[in-house]
Amino acid sequence: MSPGALQARLLGLVDYLPTYEAMQTHTQARDAATPDELWICEHPSVFTQGLAGKSDHVLMPGNIPVVATNRGGQVTYHGPGQVVAYPLIDLKRAGYFVKEYVYRLEEAVIRTLAHVGVTGHRVAGAPGIYVRLDNPHSHAALPQRPTHDNHKTPDFTGLGKISALGIKVSRNCTYHGLALNVAMDLEPFERINPCGYQGLRTVDLITIGVQASPSDMAQILSHKLTTYLAP
Secondary structure, three states: OOOOOOEEEEEEEOOHHHHHHHHHHHHHHOOOOOOOEEEEEEOOOEEEEOOOOOHHHEOOOOOOOEEEOOOOOOOEEEOOOEEEEEEEOEHHHHOOOHHHHHHHHHHHHHHHHHHOOOOOEEEOOEEEEEEEOOOOOOOOOOOOOOOOOOOOOOOOOOEEEEEEEEEEEEOOEEEEEEEEEOOOOOHHHHHEOHHHOOOOOEOOOOOOOOOOOHHHHHHHHHHHHHHHOOO
8 A cells, every 4th residue: 555545544432632642643753654544533522622713612611621722723522423534644745735635625525425415515714514404405506605706704594514624734744634423412512603603503414314323424434535535
């Protein structure tokens, strides 16, 4: 297997902080010959705060820990029933830049959702993937979709966020990644302004009527990421 081929590792349920520290250690120690890896896991309940995060977006964490991280973005929640993917990729070797990397991550999520009959959408100015609340299966294009005029305030009318994105690139190498909500307790999202947006609704596949197991979705997402992140 070539160093650029993505080696998937299904880690199961693992604590957030040791996983975050392991990603940092892996990235700091890697060199041009280090194989790229994809870590797929679930985490026990935790709020994670990105570099741009503001403390007032954490409304009432209660008994759920808040961990400060060095990824981009604002606060989000991880918990059981959510599939988390951490691609550890050498972008220089892969041959594409950060903007395309983000596009490929989102495309892998869109294709994963399509596998279970759900249409995922991008929203201008707001990374991640969203679904129509009134008809998650509709293929109709969103008026909020990204266009050449991407400088407007994101509009989440009629939408729920099903996948959050937060990445870090160090010496051309990626870590952190994305989360896909499958079958989880969504209540903790009400304790924060998800991704820094007050009132942004968060959904999972169960909420929109799709019966799917996190383990099955982890396999599908792993396959799609391996395909769409290829050099």
